[in-house]
Amino acid sequence: MISVIRSEILKLRTTRMWWAMALGIFVAGAVFAGFFAVVYTIDDPGTGAPAMTGTDAQVANTVYTAGLGVGYLLLLTIGVMQIGSEYRHKTITGTFLATPRRMKALLGKVLALVVIGIGxxxxxxxxxxxxxxxxxxxxxxxPFPDVEILRSLALSLLALALWALIGLGVGILIPNMVAALLVGIGTAWIVEPLVGFGLSFNDFANEHVVKFFPSQATNAMIDPVTVSGPGMAEPLSWWAGALTLTAYAVVLAGLGVLRASRQDVT
Incomplete structure (x- = not known):
C-alpha cells in the first residue's frame, strides 16, 4: 500500500499543478489573513475602539482560517483531477494493470489524497x-491567546483532506473531468451559497437544513463565528461539523470507489 500511495503522490508531483496549487493556497492564506487581521483590529473613528467586536481568540481564529474558503475549493479541484485526469488521458487502465487489485489502487488514491490535503x-x-x-x-x-486556536488549525487540515476526498468522489461519479470540475466547483462556490441564502428565509430550513451544507459544516469546524449572527440559526458544534463533513466525504468517495472498482475502463 505504501508503494501505491507514493505512486499517487508522484503523479501529482510530476505535473506543474502541484506547485501552482501550493503557491495559490499559500498566497490565499496570507492575503486573507492579512486583510482580516487589519479589518478586525482597525479602530472606529468615533470611539477609538476596534471596529469589529470579539475576543482576541475569536479574532485570531478568524484571521488564521480566513483563506480556507479558497483552500477547500483548490483541494476539491485536486481531488477531481487526481482521478479525472486518468480517465481523460486513458491512464486509468495502466494504473489498474500496475495494481491488479482495484480496491487497493483506489484506497491508495484515497490515502494519498489525505496526505496531499494535509500537506x-x-x-x-x-x-x-x-x-x-x-x-x-x-x-x-x-496571536495565540487560547489553546482552542490550535484545535481549529488542526481541524482545518482535516477539512482540506476531506474536501480532497469529496473531489475524488465527484471525479469518479462524473468521469468527464471538465464536467466534474464545473459541477463540483460550481456547486460548492455558487449553487450552495445561493440555495443557502434562499432557504435562510424559511425558519425550518434555516434551523435544520442550511447548517448541514458542506461549506457551513466546514466553517463550523474551524470558525463557528463566521456562521453565526443575528437572524442566523445556531451553527453546528465543531465536532458535529467535523462529522457532517466526514459523512459527505465518506459517502461520495465511497460511492466513487465502489463504482470504479466495478466499471469497465477499457
Whole structure:
C-alpha cells in the first residue's frame, strides 16, 4: 500500500499543478489573513475602539482560517483531477494493470489524497499564521491567546483532506473531468451559497437544513463565528461539523470507489 500511495503522490508531483496549487493556497492564506487581521483590529473613528467586536481568540481564529474558503475549493479541484485526469488521458487502465487489485489502487488514491490535503493545509497555515500573527502582534493583539486556536488549525487540515476526498468522489461519479470540475466547483462556490441564502428565509430550513451544507459544516469546524449572527440559526458544534463533513466525504468517495472498482475502463 505504501508503494501505491507514493505512486499517487508522484503523479501529482510530476505535473506543474502541484506547485501552482501550493503557491495559490499559500498566497490565499496570507492575503486573507492579512486583510482580516487589519479589518478586525482597525479602530472606529468615533470611539477609538476596534471596529469589529470579539475576543482576541475569536479574532485570531478568524484571521488564521480566513483563506480556507479558497483552500477547500483548490483541494476539491485536486481531488477531481487526481482521478479525472486518468480517465481523460486513458491512464486509468495502466494504473489498474500496475495494481491488479482495484480496491487497493483506489484506497491508495484515497490515502494519498489525505496526505496531499494535509500537506497543502500546512502550506495554507504557513501563509495565514505567519502573516496573520505578525499583523495581530503589530496591532497589539495576542496571536495565540487560547489553546482552542490550535484545535481549529488542526481541524482545518482535516477539512482540506476531506474536501480532497469529496473531489475524488465527484471525479469518479462524473468521469468527464471538465464536467466534474464545473459541477463540483460550481456547486460548492455558487449553487450552495445561493440555495443557502434562499432557504435562510424559511425558519425550518434555516434551523435544520442550511447548517448541514458542506461549506457551513466546514466553517463550523474551524470558525463557528463566521456562521453565526443575528437572524442566523445556531451553527453546528465543531465536532458535529467535523462529522457532517466526514459523512459527505465518506459517502461520495465511497460511492466513487465502489463504482470504479466495478466499471469497465477499457
Amino acid at each position: 497543502y493545509g500546512l502550506v495554507s497555515l504557513l501563509g495565514s499564521v505567519s502573516v496573520g500573527a505578525t499583523v495581530l502582534s503589530m496591532r497589539g493583539i495576542e
